[in-house]
Amino acid sequence: MSLKAFPVPGSGSSFRCEFCRRVTRIKPQHGEREGALTLAPRSPPCLMVPASYPRLCGKKRALLMGVNYTGRSHQLEGCLNDVRAMRHLLCHKFGFPSDAILELTAGARCETEKEEPWMAPTRENLLRAMRWLVDGTSCGDSLVFHFSGHGTQKPDLNGDEVDGYNEALCPLDVEESGKILDDEINETIVRPLGPGVKLHAIADTCHSGTMLDLPYLCRQSRYRNLKHTKSYFSDRSKHMSRQTALRLISSVMGYWQWENHCNAGMAPKRPSGGLAISISSCRDDQKCDETTGEWGSMGIMTASFIKAVEDDPGTTYGRLLRSMRARISDEQGNRRLRGRLGSFVRRMIMPGSVQEPQLCSSEAFDIYQKPFLL
Numbered sequence: 001m002s003l004k005a006f007p008v009p010g011s012g013s014s015f016r017c018e019f020c021r022r023v024t025r026i027k028p029q030h031g032e033r034e035g036a037l038t039l040a041p042r043s044p045p046c047l048m049v050p051a052s053y054p055r056l057c058g059k060k061r062a063l064l065m066g067v068n069y070t071g072r073s074h075q076l077e078g079c080l081n082d083v084r085a086m087r088h089l090l091c092h093k094f095g096f097p098s099d100a101i102l103e104l105t106a107g108a109r110c111e112t113e114k115e116e117p118w119m120a121p122t123r124e125n126l127l128r129a130m131r132w133l134v135d136g137t138s139c140g141d142s143l144v145f146h147f148s149g150h151g152t153q154k155p156d157l158n159g160d161e162v163d164g165y166n167e168a169l170c171p172l173d174v175e176e177s178g179k180i181l182d183d184e185i186n187e188t189i190v191r192p193l194g195p196g197v198k199l200h201a202i203a204d205t206c207h208s209g210t211m212l213d214l215p216y217l218c219r220q221s222r223y224r225n226l227k228h229t230k231s232y233f234s235d236r237s238k239h240m241s242r243q244t245a246l247r248l249i250s251s252v253m254g255y256w257q258w259e260n261h262c263n264a265g266m267a268p269k270r271p272s273g274g275l276a277i278s279i280s281s282c283r284d285d286q287k288c289d290e291t292t293g294e295w296g297s298m299g300i301m302t303a304s305f306i307k308a309v310e311d312d313p314g315t316t317y318g319r320l321l322r323s324m325r326a327r328i329s330d331e332q333g334n335r336r337l338r339g340r341l342g343s344f345v346r347r348m349i350m351p352g353s354v355q356e357p358q359l360c361s362s363e364a365f366d367i368y369q370k371p372f373l374l
Contacts, residue, residue, distance in 0.1 A: 049132050050118045054099055060142045060374075061100045062090055063133045067121050067149035067172050068106060074150060078290045078297035080105050082148035082204060085295045089306050090144060094374040104129055106172045121149070123177040126169070130188045139196025144374055145189060148299050151205025152179060153284065160213070160266045167211045167284055169203075186213040186269045190362065193274025200374055201278040204299035206287040208280035209358040210261060215268035217261040218321070218359040218367060256318055258364040268362075276362040279305065279321075282355035289355060291331060301357055304328050309372070317359060318367035324357045 054061070064086050066079035083105055090096035104121040118125055133143055150170035160183070168179035190212055193199055203211045210217060262268050281288040281301035293303040301324070308323035309315065315323070332354045359367070 049128065049135075050116075052116060052119070053129075053132055054102055056100055056136070058097055058100055059140050060094075060096045060144075061102075061133060062086075062096055062144035062146070063102050063104070063129050064144075064146045065104045065121050065126060065129070065148065066106070067170070069150065069172065070106070076149065076290065078299055078302075079148040079204075081293075081295040081298050082302040083146070085293075085298065085302060085306055086144075086146050086202070089309065090374065093309065096144070096374075102129055102132065121171055122173045123171040123180060126171050126180060127184070127188060130185070134189050134192045134197075134199075137192075137194065137197045139194070141197045142374055143189075143193075143197065143199045145199065145201040146204075146302075147202075148204040148302060150174075151203065151207045151211065151281075153207045154179065154181065158183075160263050160269075162261060162263050163284060165284065167207050167209070169205065169211070182211050182213045185211065190214070190269060190271050190276045193271035193276060195273035197271070197274035199271075199274065199276045201276065201280075202302070202305065203278065203280040204288065204301045205281060207284050208282060208288070209284040209286075210278075210360055211280055212276060212278045212360060213269045214276055214278060214360040214362050215260060215262045215270065216258045216361045216364050218256050218361070219259050220256055256321070256367055258361070261360070270362050274362075277317075278358075278360045279324075280358045280360070283358060286355050289332060300328055300331065300355070304331075304357070315372050316368055317365075317370055317372050320372050321357060321359050321367070328357065329354045 064083045066081075066083035068076050068079045083103055087098075087101055087103070090101060091098050104119055104125055106120050118128075130145070133145060137143065147169055152168050152170060153165040154168055156164050156166050167182045169185070170179055171177065189199060189201070201212050205211070281299065289300045290297055291300040291303050292298070293307075304324045304327040305320075307327060308320050312319060312323065
């Protein structure tokens, strides 16, 4: 595949790649003759797309990646099944064409690693596939990015993380080639989204809460609204039954609201007019778990996500998030203590021990009114 670059209009020192549309700065090196130019050192390489990648003509496409790390000390069991289950959901529930879905998988029974090495989920292949996902998109396009495998954290060196840590995906060759930081993920699949383009990223990994570095994180407000609730009741309690008051207290104390997750002084990492939404397995400081589902061993987040979507057609983002959390809480809690005692302990003593799926977005919206659509 040949790659071409064209000058950027109005600039004599920048070129745009025909494939990835990335602008590359060029500059003369010290001591070289006039007109001799070399690439600026920080410009990322342009990744070539194999001929076997899907050639797209519709409005929907998806990238599904599953890594079992077979034969390694950190081997997982359910990541390939996660990919199979997600493909089935996208095709049968949301109308994604089967030939518009790209899979990068590695596991015990995965033959693509031998037949097509560029389809294995190595670091280079993952970044190439991520660029394929957003390349050439236009208004009305719907994109899905799903990763099932290991996730981790690294100390933040540029000061853009609220908690001081970058989140990262672990490709198949993580020991040899390194991790893929959230900064790279944002730059590759979030920033290029143009007006009218929608991306849903679903990350079933440990430490995945803010894996896309999106500016808004949806949190459940408990204590912040309690003061407001008391003042609300001070004027209305005489005209309200006890049952009505209890229902209102419950709804206010468990209300979801968006929190600005940008570090002070740092510009938000937004798309170029599009919308990016991430649904992740757990908080940044948590680890995630596997379970046994319809497809065999699976990530507990992927299993709960699929079940919540299938059981509630027309669900909203708010109902989806609540359903996923409830399913995971029930399953992980049942492994510890059963019955009423277990329920009481899970609510009162161990709230942080159960993984909590997270919702992030590039823009705030009403999660109780906005339908969940892929």
